[in-house]
Amino acid sequence: MPLKWVFYWKPNPGTTVNSQILAEVSQCAEAINGIKDGRWKVNLTYYKPIFRDQAAVSEIPRDFIGMSLPERPNKFYFTLKNHRIVVEADLSIQNIMEKLQSYRSRVTLVFEGVQYKLGDFQLRVGKVVPSHQETLRGIVMEVEYLPISSMEKSRQIMDDFTGIWQETLAKRSLPGQFVCTEPNFSEFGLADNYTPQHTAVQYATVMADLIASAQSVTSVRN
Amino acid sequence: MECIVQGIIETQHVEALGILLQGLCGVQKEQLRIHELCLKSVPNLGSVSSEVKILCDLVPPETTWTVRHVGGSMRGAGADQISVLVRTMVESKASKNVLRFFYALGYKLDHELLRVGFAFHFHRGAQISVTVSSINKMLKLHATDDAVPVTPGMQLVEVTAPATSENYTEVVAAMSSFCEHLAPLLHLSKPGISTGVVPTAAAAAASLMSDGGGTTL
Numbered sequence: 283m284p285l286k287w288v289f290y291w292k293p294n295p296g297t298t299v300n301s302q303i304l305a306e307v308s309q310c311a312e313a314i315n316g317i318k319d320g321r322w323k324v325n326l327t328y329y330k331p332i333f334r335d336q337a338a339v340s341e342i343p344r345d346f347i348g349m350s351l352p353e354r355p356n357k358f359y360f361t362l363k364n365h366r367i368v369v370e371a372d373l374s375i376q377n378i379m380e381k382l383q384s385y386r387s388r389v390t391l392v393f394e395g396v397q398y399k400l401g402d403f404q405l406r407v408g409k410v411v412p413s414h415q416e417t418l419r420g421i422v423m424e425v426e427y428l429p430i431s432s433m434e435k436s437r438q439i440m441d442d443f444t445g446i447w448q449e450t451l452a453k454r455s456l457p458g459q460f461v462c463t464e465p466n467f468s469e470f471g472l473a474d475n476y477t478p479q480h481t482a483v484q485y486a487t488v489m490a491d492l493i494a495s496a497q498s499v500t501s502v503r504n
Numbered sequence: 505m506e507c508i509v510q511g512i513i514e515t516q517h518v519e520a521l522g523i524l525l526q527g528l529c530g531v532q533k534e535q536l537r538i539h540e541l542c543l544k545s546v547p548n549l550g551s552v553s554s555e556v557k558i559l560c561d562l563v564p565p566e567t568t569w570t571v572r573h574v575g576g577s578m579r580g581a582g583a584d585q586i587s588v589l590v591r592t593m594v595e596s597k598a599s600k601n602v603l604r605f606f607y608a609l610g611y612k613l614d615h616e617l618l619r620v621g622f623a624f625h626f627h628r629g630a631q632i633s634v635t636v637s638s639i640n641k642m643l644k645l646h647a648t649d650d651a652v653p654v655t656p657g658m659q660l661v662e663v664t665a666p667a668t669s670e671n672y673t674e675v676v677a678a679m680s681s682f683c684e685h686l687a688p689l690l691h692l693s694k695p696g697i698s699t700g701v702v703p704t705a706a707a708a709a710a711s712l713m714s715d716g717g718g719t720t721l
Contacts, residue, residue: 331549331550331610332549332550332551333548333549333550334548334549334550334551335548337548341546341610342546342549342609342610343608343609343610346609360605362605362608362609365604365608367601367604367605367608368601369598369599369601369602369605370598370599371571371596371597371598371599371602372595372596372597372598373596374594374595374596375571375596375598377594377596378556378571378573378594378596381554381573381575381592381594382545382550382554382556382573383550383551383552383554384545384549384550384551384554384609384610385550385609471601479599
């Protein structure tokens with residue numbers, strides 16, 4: 283399957299993310315001849331443990347993430363970042379989790395936006411919003427390269443493409459930049475050949491970065 | 505949801521049962537070798553204590569993993585009147601690290617067993633599955649190669665079919681009708697209500713073995 287890198291928008295210190303940035307990024311994609319090619323959407327849910335009495339059980343994870351990805355609409359993915367676990371299951375696993383009543387789905391975030399086609403690349407730019415709300419919590423971008431599945435073999439061309447794209451964006455002097463923290467996929471038992479599990483791990487990493495970024499903005503304000 | 509009945513049969517009659525099922529179902533039997541791990545939530549996790557089964561299908565070429573949750577069975581006067589148990593059951597295929605995932609979530613291994621036998625999957629008014637298997641326990645953790653039978657000389661027969669709250673009466677009828685054909689060899693009843701082996705089993709098995717299952721029922 284094609285591989286992708288997932289980026290999040292890191293605002294400059296003292297600034298916050300806003301929909302104007304998203305609009306400008308989209309304009310930029312069109313300016314470099316990106317052809318609109320439909321919409322995309324990722325749903326990501328935080329599961330939190332339920333305890334029968336107040337005392338939390340120490341070895342239980344504070345939360346984990348469940349998500350559905352457009353590249354495998356009939357599958358569901360769980361990531362447990364601290365344990366370096368990513369699991370692929372059927373959609374019915376959500377029903378099982380509900381019946382077990384040991385974890386509750388708390389917050390669902392929706393990543394959605396427009397997909398652009400640029401030759402062998404696909405660029406997806408979208409907003410991060412809590413489900414049923416319009417409050418913008420972040421901006422994400424996926425860069426997908428269609429012909430190759432090997433992470434290593436595609437590294438050079440992905441670097442080149444994202445370099446050109448970042449330069450194009452830089453000309454607009456936007457208050458921040460797209461950042462991609464590459465997870466250590468091998469720690470999750472994932473090989474060089476790209477799979478949807480790689481995408482799930484990247485989204486879990488992006489979420490951790492988005493939360494850290496939001497917390498640093500809050501601490502700057504305070 | 506699923507509909508289920510169970511019964512037991514002496515191992516010496518299993519071959520005859522296989523011949524009978526082959527004739528009834530018209531499909532090839534499939535080999536069955538499933539490592540079943542039953543997990544329970546640690547104390548205090550969850551609004552109630554919970555159980556989940558992780559099934560590892562060991563039949564080559566590739567081991568596959570399934571998560572199964574069996575919920576409460578249907579109750580009430582209507583449920584008492586039918587000879588089949590109707591219960592909630594949800595399954596999901598999963599990647600091979602799913603056991604590690606549940607351990608990390610706070611589930612512990614309660615017990616494990618190995619089912620070895622054969623299965624038939626076919627459509628006859630409902631999507632029916634019949635499994636005939638010996639239940640084995642492991643003397644060492646996960647040592648499936650050294651498993652020993654829990655009830656030597658006796659095997660478990662399960663007939664199941666998926667159902668929904670809309671169609672379960674038809675599924676129950678289809679299953680009951682099918683189970684009647686097995687009556688000479690074994691009696692099937694709701695899980696937990698053991699009815700033992702049937703006295704006609706030896707004679708029925710002898711008859712089946714002598715004509716090779718060619719008799720149309």
